[in-house]
Amino acid sequence: MKWRRWNVALHRDVGYTVAALTVVYAVSGVAVNHTADWNPNYRVTREERHFTPIAVGERDPMVAELVKVLDLPGPPKEAFRSRPEVVELFYDGWSVRADATEGVATVERPRDRPVLRDFNFLHLNHPKGAWTFVADLYAAALVFMAGSGVLIARGRRSLTRRGKWWVMAGIAVPAAFVVVLRYL
Secondary structure, eight states: OHHHHHHHHHHHHHHHHHHHHHHHHHHHHHHHHTTTTOOSSEEEEEEEEEOOOOOOOOHHHHHHHHHHHTTOSSSOSEEEEEETTEEEEEETTEEEEEETTTTEEEEEEEEEOHHHHHHHHHHTTOSOTHHHHHHHHHHHHHHHHHHHHHTTOOGGGSIIIIIHHHHHHHHHHHHHHHIIIIIO
């Protein structure tokens, strides 16, 4: 039949078109699914610095002394004392936690995970606008790929024979999770 040739050709060509976006969404999806375990957008680097202990006293003189001995770039945006001897300094996007009596400071700086952060940016539709249109077209293309894909096989591997069991298995997995997680 002529429709079968068109179906195969369109399935192939649309598949080539959506292949890269599928990789972007798949990689980002795995990363976003595990945000409880790690931050897929940033990694935090920690640097421990040692200094000669300083006297515990009023907060502002301690902050000024820590900025000097740790060679920090000017006064912080915020400073906080969780204990008399511990001062936390907050700068734009990074922080320092210093123990004045121990003479130990920890500098924490977040660093981008460039490609993964960009993938997540697109996957979660942060750009909005025109990207929403692209994402919707991609979703429609995936629906087409699923529909045309199940119509490609013939004979005993077709949708009406062996394929129906695979389609039902594909429906059963999310349906079972919904029933168990929402209703039981």
